[in-house]
Amino acid sequence: MIDPVQPGPSKRGERIAGGILLVSVLLLIVVLAGTFIKLPYAVERPGPVTDTLGSLDDGSDLVQVTGAKSYQTEGDLYFTTVRILGNPEEHINGWEWLIGHLDPDSTVLPEKDVFGEDRTEKEIEEMNTAMMQGSQDNSTAVGIRSTGTKVPQENLVARVGEDLPAEGKLKPEDVITSVDGTRIDRVSEIVSAISDREVGEKVRVGIRRDDRARTVTMTTEDIGGGRAGIGVGIEPKYDYPYEVSIDAGRVGGPSAGMMFALAVHDVLTPGALTKGKSIAGTGTINDSGDVGPIGGIHQKMVGARDADATWFLAPQDNCSSVVGAIPEGLNVVAVGTFDEALTAVKSIAKGDGADLPTCEK
Incomplete structure (x- = not known):
């Protein structure tokens, strides 16, 4: 064998x-x-938090007042941020895309949803810087007004859209004074007064140009989503009674507006607004004190928790993204205006936060 x-x-x-x-x-x-294949996505991660009542690296206060009495305070009013990985000029790679999906505290989004269409990195930076400056201007006005001091403003045409009703009829630097014969003092009220009509209806806008008053009549068009408009960007120009400076470092965008306004109120009024407690939050703010929604709410709540804040102020319009995503140990209060945010902070400071409105009720 x-x-x-x-x-x-x-x-x-x-x-x-x-x-x-x-x-x-x-x-x-x-x-x-995974390393060399690039994908047109961005990853949102929790970013650092900054105390608006704190100091900068050189020892100066983040919020400073010149020409009026200010007060020492304590506690924390944190504004929260999102760290974004990737941009239209530097796409993330396959591994970063995968890790972003696996990390429960990260969100992967198409670049166009984060940065808009066809924007360069420089354009994005310039836009964020402009929005941060506008946010600080609004915050200063709202914060000062909350103390009972008047802050006059003029509402200027900043941009006129092409092929829209305002083209050829309004110019940058025109001061808008009225809508349909009614005097209006706030940008938000002008926008509402124009859009509160059917597309195709006429609107009479009172303006001041070269120190001369005139009225311009236009027919509204659909500027998106069936909303009536005339195609202008309007910005407030404030006449502050004294100087308030806010230094947020290299952070851009408008989402810290509400927290800046609370900090301005705190340093202009005696006593510590938070009574030593740590409160974080986010939300845009306009010249009427309305709090608007922001992006990256989940990452900002995680950042607040990691900074040991126990309370978080969230815009009402972000509630759909808040429910089911609140980190353990963080109490979230829903606010729609500066006054509501101020009331919430005062209630938390007194230990009465349990009955404040949340996104669940």
Whole structure:
């Protein structure tokens, strides 16, 4: 009887070595593909938080007042941020995309949802800087007004859209004084007065140009979503009674507006608004004190929790994204205006926060 010939040790070793080599090559291909394949997505992660009542690296206060009495305070009023990985000029790679999906505290979004269409990194930075400046201007006005001091303002045409009703009829620097014969003092009220009609209806806008008053009549058009408009951007120009400066460092965007306004109120009024408690929050603010929604609410709540804040003020319009995403140990209060935010902080400071409105009730 002749035994069948079995592969010798050398052949078995060659097969094992070949298998290892094949797996190594495949792994190398996967690693290289994940590293060098770029994807048009951005990853939102929790960013740092900054105390609006705190100090800068040089020891100066983040909020400073010149020309009026200010007061020492304590506690924390944190504004929260989102760290964004990726931009239209530097896409994330496959591994960053995968890790973003696996991390429960991150959100992966198409770049266009984060940055808009066809914007360069420089344009994005300039836009965020402009929005931060506008946010600080509104916050200063709202904060000062909350103390009972008047802050006059003029509402200027900042931009006129092409091929829209205002083109050729309004110009940048025109001061809008009325809508349909009614004097209006706030930008938000002008926008509401114009849009509160059917598309195709006429609107009479009173303006001042070169110190001369005039009235311009236009027919509204659909500026998106069936909303009536004339195609202008309007910005307030404030006449502050004294100087308030806010230094947020390199942070951009408008989402810290509500927290800035609370800080301005605090330093202009005696006593500590928070009574030593740590409160975080986010939300835009307009010249009427309305609090608006922001992006990255989940990441901002996580950042607040990581900073040991136990309370968080969230815009009402973000409630659909808040429910089911609140980090353990964080109490979230829903606010729609500066006055509601101020009332919430005072209630939390007194230990009466349990009955404040939340996104669940």
